[in-house]
Amino acid sequence: MSTQAHFIAGQWTAGLGHDIQSIDPAKKAVIWSAKSASSEQIDLAVKSARQAFLGWSDTTFEERLSIAKRYAQLLTDNKPALALAIAQETGKPLWETATEVAAMIGKIGISEKAYQDRTGTVENPMPVGKAFIRHKPHGVVAVFGPYNFPGHLPNGHIVPALLAGNTIVFKPSDLTPLVAEKMVQLWEQAGLPAGVLNLVQGEVETGKALAAHHDIDGLFFTGSSRTGKLLHEQFAGHPGKILALEMGGNNPLIVKDVKDIDAAVHDIVQSAFVTSGQRCTCARRLFIKNDAQGDALLNRLVEVTKQIKVGQYDDDEQPFMGAMISKQAASGMAKAQAELQQLGGVSLVELQHMDTESGFVSPGIIDVTKIIDSMPDEEHFGPLLKVCRYDDFDAAIDHANNTSFGLSAGFLGDSQEDYQHFFKRIRAGIVNWNRPITGASSAAPFGGIGDSGNHRASAYYAADYCAFPVASVELDKVTLPGTLSPGLTF
Ligand SMILES: NC(=O)c1ccc[n+]([C@@H]2O[C@H](COP(=O)([O-])OP(=O)(O)OC[C@H]3O[C@@H](n4cnc5c(N)ncnc54)[C@H](O)[C@@H]3O)[C@@H](O)[C@H]2O)c1
Numbered sequence: 001m002s003t004q005a006h007f008i009a010g011q012w013t014a015g016l017g018h019d020i021q022s023i024d025p026a027k028k029a030v031i032w033s034a035k036s037a038s039s040e041q042i043d044l045a046v047k048s049a050r051q052a053f054l055g056w057s058d059t060t061f062e063e064r065l066s067i068a069k070r071y072a073q074l075l076t077d078n079k080p081a082l083a084l085a086i087a088q089e090t091g092k093p094l095w096e097t098a099t100e101v102a103a104m105i106g107k108i109g110i111s112e113k114a115y116q117d118r119t120g121t122v123e124n125p126m127p128v129g130k131a132f133i134r135h136k137p138h139g140v141v142a143v144f145g146p147y148n149f150p151g152h153l154p155n156g157h158i159v160p161a162l163l164a165g166n167t168i169v170f171k172p173s174d175l176t177p178l179v180a181e182k183m184v185q186l187w188e189q190a191g192l193p194a195g196v197l198n199l200v201q202g203e204v205e206t207g208k209a210l211a212a213h214h215d216i217d218g219l220f221f222t223g224s225s226r227t228g229k230l231l232h233e234q235f236a237g238h239p240g241k242i243l244a245l246e247m248g249g250n251n252p253l254i255v256k257d258v259k260d261i262d263a264a265v266h267d268i269v270q271s272a273f274v275t276s277g278q279r280c281t282c283a284r285r286l287f288i289k290n291d292a293q294g295d296a297l298l299n300r301l302v303e304v305t306k307q308i309k310v311g312q313y314d315d316d317e318q319p320f321m322g323a324m325i326s327k328q329a330a331s332g333m334a335k336a337q338a339e340l341q342q343l344g345g346v347s348l349v350e351l352q353h354m355d356t357e358s359g360f361v362s363p364g365i366i367d368v369t370k371i372i373d374s375m376p377d378e379e380h381f382g383p384l385l386k387v388c389r390y391d392d393f394d395a396a397i398d399h400a401n402n403t404s405f406g407l408s409a410g411f412l413g414d415s416q417e418d419y420q421h422f423f424k425r426i427r428a429g430i431v432n433w434n435r436p437i438t439g440a441s442s443a444a445p446f447g448g449i450g451d452s453g454n455h456r457a458s459a460y461y462a463a464d465y466c467a468f469p470v471a472s473v474e475l476d477k478v479t480l481p482g483t484l485s486p487g488l489t490f
């Protein structure tokens, strides 16, 4: 339980807003409760970040890095406790939340390299003087996190933003306040100066108030396309503010001519159902060739899916899938399935909301071949895979591209020529061959096109949106040029 839920100007403070709480969706227990930040407290958090900015941006990169390294060490020391908190708030199994903490630790080294590589200083000789390319932090930035990776994804904005010299007001998902609190406590222990990282907790209205604050210089957002678009509209007319949007997807996976059916089924399951389908990169639409091999693959997929273990995050024998984030999210998936069935989709494995008071759902597969042209282009953020049978490879690629999103896409097939054909035509920011489309590397850019992002990829390229470039030509004395412009006399 937490009462002092907000971290403003280096002090843990009780909220002055309304009651908020965090519920463990697997055990159905309240695990955190507090009061949200009031608009005055949000204002104080921005002011504190503004006050801390000059001092923080004046520190050297090495000084900032040494604090980030201490934070990485504290993450390592506290790995089991943080992995448990993530599991409790999200329902994700412990095997998976341990990998989330590992990704958070890995982010520090990767961001250090990315900072040097993408935003370091370049010096070029000139006939007179020198030319420099350097980078400066934007100032005060707001970081918004989603619930599905409550540690790793905000961490993916916070670490590079701090290394670049920005100060931050962090607004985590209202579904995962406990993890945010623990993260910020570790930064505090690592020795981050007061005001450099502030935490305000609350629901949508907290997000709205922070996003609307006149004194933020930018906003780094990971979340749904719906919210991202609202923020984009809100930032219209403010070209001076940097907005990085990491949003959802309606990601396709095409299978064609694979020899090893089990290997393909493995990659499909890993793409569609890991994290109970709650990854932005999860496969939502699966295109399978309409032939005997396609039939065999689909039968095997159905068989394996029915055997997927769903269970408690702390079960001794770990499940593949834990609970979804909330009972509402789980019933939302059952509703989405019912709507697709109503449109003419045929369930091959029915998704079940296993206990309506919890977030547990079993994975589902629905054949949407007959409604592929009429079904809504929506991200159903859970373990429901839509299957479409195709006769023609190019038509399958056209269908795969028939979405306003463009985050991840994959091809499973043994022909390199087919993959190259697919690669040329498919429109997405992450395109994989014979690998799951989830599990993207932090050492690569991560972002999508269309409704999936605004061309500010995160992960390795997060460095790019955390600083702006400054070009300088410099000479250590004011000097008359050797050759004067025509018409000038000295
Ligand atoms: N591309 C990526 O990197 C990526 C990664 C993870 C998740 N996602 C996407 O995130 C979504 C799931 O996360 P979510 O449900 O937490 O997203 P969400 O959009 O509901 O919430 C994200 C954050 O925005 C805040 N927020 C919500 N409405 C707001 C508003 N009107 N104004 C200001 N702030 C507001 C929330 O409180 C939260 O902190 C999925 O769509 C998923 O695909 C994308």
Ligand SMILES: O=CCC[C@H](NC(=O)CCC(=O)O)C(=O)O
Pocket (backbone or CB within 6 Å): 148, 149, 153, 156, 278, 279, 280, 281, 437, 438, 439, 440, 441, 442, 443, 446, 458, 459, 460
């Ligand atoms: O839910 C969306 C993120 C999914 C995750 N992507 C990453 O971890 C990107 C790498 C990074 O941000 O460091 C995935 O692909 O599974």
